[in-house]
C-alpha cells in the first residue's frame with residue numbers, strides 16, 4: 001500500500017447522494033482476478049452511453065474538472081462490499097474522497113488501499129461544491145498528519161476524524177496483515193483456550 | 197449493566213485489543229466465492245504467507261455461474277477463468293469447495309445455513325455484504341472487502357472497532373399476506389438507507405420470535421441495506437430445531453452442550469442499546485419499491501411520494517415514474533424470484549401456493565432461481581416444479597443469477613422487473629434495467645397478472 005501524508009490538488013465535484021458501489025464499478029467488470037485495470041471502468045455506466053459513446057454530461061468527462069480528489073454527495077460507497085470499487089477509484093488516479101458520510105465497508109476498503117476517505121460536515125461539503133462551481137481550479141489541501149482539510153479561496157477549514165491506528169497505517173503504508181501476523185502466538189493461545 | 201446478544205458473541209471472540217485502537221476479533225468460519233477471493237489468494241502468495249486455517253474456510257461458486265446447462269463448460273471466458281482459479285486455489289490450499297454441479301453448491305448465504313455450517317454464537321465473514329444473512333442464527337456475520345479476506349486467510353482474525361448497538365423491535369401480529377420481506381422493506385423505508393451505519397442491529401419482538409428461520413434470514417439479509425454491518429436475532433427453539441441434524445451441525449451430547457450455551461446468548465433484560473426503534477406489526481402492509489435504493493419503498497397500494505430533492509428526482513427519472521403516482525396496474529414483463537434474500541424453500545412454497553392452477557400472463561418472463569442444489573431438489577420432491585411448469589414459469593439452476601447480472605441472466609434496458617432480490621440500484625439487474633423489489637408473493641402475483649396488483653385483495 002502506498003503511504004499518504006499530505007496532498008494539494010484540484011478536485012472533481014460529483015454532487016450525487018447515495019452513490020453505491022454498483023455505480024462505481026458495475027458487476028459485469030468484476031470478472032478479473034487481479035487488482036489492475038479497474039480504473040478504466042470506474043463509473044462506467046455514467047461515463048458512457050449504452051452504445052459506447054461518451055456521455056458528455058457526466059462530470060468525469062468534463063475537462064474543466066480534474067484532480068486527485070473526488071468530492072461526492074452524502075452516503076458514498078453504500079451497497080456491495082466489492083473492494084473493486086476502491087481499486088477502480090485508485091486506478092483512475094484518485095487519492096482522496098470527500099463526502100459528508102461514507103458507508104462502513106467502503107471506508108474500510110479504501111483505507112486498506114491508500115485511498116483516504118475524508119468525512120466533512122454537510123455545510124462544509126456544500127461550501128466545497130459551491131467553491132468548485134465558481135472556480136473549477138480551486139485547490140483543496142488534505143493533511144493527514146494534522147487531520148485537516150482546507151479549501152483555497154474560502155477561509156474555511158475543517159478537521160476530520162480517522163482511527164489512530166488506521167492513520168499510522170496510512171502514513172506509513174502498512175497494512176493489517178503485518179500487524180496480525182505479529183500476533184500469531186496470541187491467536188494460537190486463544191484457539192487452544194477456546195477448544196477447552 | 198447487562199450485555200446484548202451482540203456483546204456476548206463479540207466479547208467471546210476478542211483475542212486482544214489495541215490501546216485506543218481496534219480489537220483483534222477471531223473468526224470461526226470464513227466463506228468464500230469466486231469473485232472476491234482471487235486477489236486475496238494472490239496477495240498471500242506474493243508475500244509468501246500460508247493460509248492459517250484452511251479447515252475453517254468453505255468455498256462455493258455462485259456469483260458468476262450460469263443458471264442453465266450447468267453440466268456444460270461455462271461459455272463466458274472470463275467467468276470460466278474466475279471459476280477455474282477458485283478451484284485451483286482451493287485445491288492448492290486444501291479448502292473445501294462446493295463447485296458448480298456439486299450437490300451442496302449454491303449461493304453462499306443459502307448453502308452454509310442449510311448445511312449447518314452456520315451456528316449460533318459464531319463469528320462468520322465472507323467477501324459479500326449480504327453475509328448479514330447468517331445473523332438470523334444469533335451469529336455475528338458480516339461482509340468484508342478483499343483485503344480483509346486476505347487478513348482472515350493469514351490469521352483467522354480481523355482488526356475491527358466494535359460497532360455501536362441498535363435494536364429494532366416489532367411487536368404485534370402481521371396481517372395476512374405480509375411476509376418477512378415486507379417487514380424489512382418497511383423498516384428500511386421508515387429509517388432510511390444509512391440509519392444503521394456504524395451499528396450492528398438486533399431484531400427483537402413478537403414478529404421475529406414467531407418467524408421461521410427462512411424468514412429471519414430474509415430480514416437479516418437486508419440489514420446492510422439500512423447501512424448496518426449486520427443484523428442478529430436471538431437464538432431460540434426455532435433456531436435449534438433448524439440446526440439440529442444438519443450435515444455439519446454438532447451431534448448428540450455435543451449438540452446438547454451447545455444448546456445449553458446458545459441459550460445464554462439472548463440480550464439481558466437490562467442491556468442498553470445505543471439506539472432503538474419500535475414498530476407495530478399492524479402498520480405493515482405488503483411493500484414495493486419505486487426508486488433506486490431499497491429505502492425507496494411504499495406500501496403496495498400506496499402512492500409514490502412527492503419530494504423535491506435531487507436524488508429522488510434522479511431515481512424517478514431512471515425508473516420513469518411520476519411523483520404521486522400508484523404502481524398498481526403498471527405492466528411488468530419480467531419477474532425474478534431468487535437471490536440470497538428469497539430463494540429458500542419457503543419462498544418457493546409461497547409462490548407455488550399462489551400460482552397453483554393459474555397461468556402466467558403471456559407478456560411475462562418469469563424466472564425462478566433456487567438458492568442451492570438442495571433447494572432445487574426439494575422443489576422437485578415437493579411437486580412444486582410441476583406447479584411452476586404448468587403455470588409457464590421457468591425453473592433455472594441455482595446461483596445469484598439476475599440479482600447482480602454478472603452472468604447471462606440480465607433484464608433488458610428499460611424493462612421493469614419485479615424482483616425478490618435486495619438491491620434496486622441503477623443497472624443492478626442489467627444496464628438500464630428497472631428493478632422493483634417485493635416479496636415472493638407479490639412477485640408471483642405480478643407474473644400471473646402481467647402487471648402489479650394489490651395482492652391483499654386476492655387473499656381476502
Ligand code: SF4
Nearest residue numbers: 326535536596599600
Ligand atoms: S444473491 Fe445477490 S446479494 Fe446474494 S450473494 Fe448473490 S449477488 Fe450477492
